[in-house]
Amino acid sequence: AQKITQTQPGMFVQEKEAVTLDCTYDTSDQSYGLFWYKQPSSGEMIFLIYQGSYDEQNATEGRYSLNFQKARKSANLVISASQLGDSAMYFCAMRDLTNDYKLSFGAGTTVTVRA
Amino acid sequence: DSGVTQTPKHLITATGQRVTLRCSPRSGDLSVYWYQQSLDQGLQFLIQYYNGEERAKGNILERFSAQQFPDLHSELNLSSLELGDSALYFCASSPNSGTETSGRGGEQFFGPGTRLTVL
Numbered sequence: 001a002q003k004i005t006q007t008q009p010g011m012f013v014q015e016k017e018a019v020t021l022d023c024t025y026d027t028s029d030q031s032y033g034l035f036w037y038k039q040p041s042s043g044e045m046i047f048l049i050y051q052g053s054y055d056e057q058n059a060t061e062g063r064y065s066l067n068f069q070k071a072r073k074s075a076n077l078v079i080s081a082s083q084l085g086d087s088a089m090y091f092c093a094m095r096d097l098t099n100d101y102k103l104s105f106g107a108g109t110t111v112t113v114r115a
Numbered sequence: 116d117s118g119v120t121q122t123p124k125h126l127i128t129a130t131g132q133r134v135t136l137r138c139s140p141r142s143g144d145l146s147v148y149w150y151q152q153s154l155d156q157g158l159q160f161l162i163q164y165y166n167g168e169e170r171a172k173g174n175i176l177e178r179f180s181a182q183q184f185p186d187l188h189s190e191l192n193l194s195s196l197e198l199g200d201s202a203l204y205f206c207a208s209s210p211n212s213g214t215e216t217s218g219r220g221g222e223q224f225f226g227p228g229t230r231l232t233v234l
Binding site for chain 1: 170205230
């Protein structure tokens with residue numbers, strides 16, 4: 001079974017600063033994918049970034065980067081140059097790429113960006 | 116806009132009733148996934164359909180059922196509703212069955228959700 005742990009229920013960050021959201025996972029699968037989604041107060045789920053377990057380089061998408069440490073089973077999301085519009089709930093998720101189809105989600109971290 | 120549509124956006128009903136949530140996937144996507152987001156359970160996978168056939172089942176109650184039609188839209192039926200069924204129900208779609216390892220690991224595109232309130 002897969003388990004995703006996000007230990008930070010809420011975080012505050014100053015505008016233009018960087019913030020790191022923690023995510024650890026537990027799986028016995030060899031081939032898996034890690035995802036981060038953003039959920040603003042309006043409720044929709046917005047895909048941010050993806051990291052495959054066999055990818056040697058950390059994924060980056062604009063201001064988002066993923067600090068992937070496979071041996072530690074962690075996939076932390078870094079948001080650089082925070083903007084007010086980054087205030088939202090952020091979810092880490094994982095999927096087994098060979099035998100499973102569903103996304104397993106962590107509990108989420110609420111980020112509030114202060115002006 | 117992900118290209119996935121869900122109707123209705125909001126639904127308020129009473130205990131014991133039955134409701135149907137509808138989802139239209141992105142054009143060309145064959146897989147539809149249903150997720151439930153509640154305060155106590157978080158985001159949970161319910162069920163997946165691929166090209167009209169049930170592919171995977173998660174923590175879906177027996178009172179809930181789903182189907183995917185030939186035009187690939189999907190419906191989630193919730194019956195004998197209880198207060199605890201109040202949640203945000205998401206539909207997601209992806210182009211493939213989900214086992215592919217290329218690209219973004221089978222990225223799922225989420226619809227805006229249907230917020231169900233059971234009174």
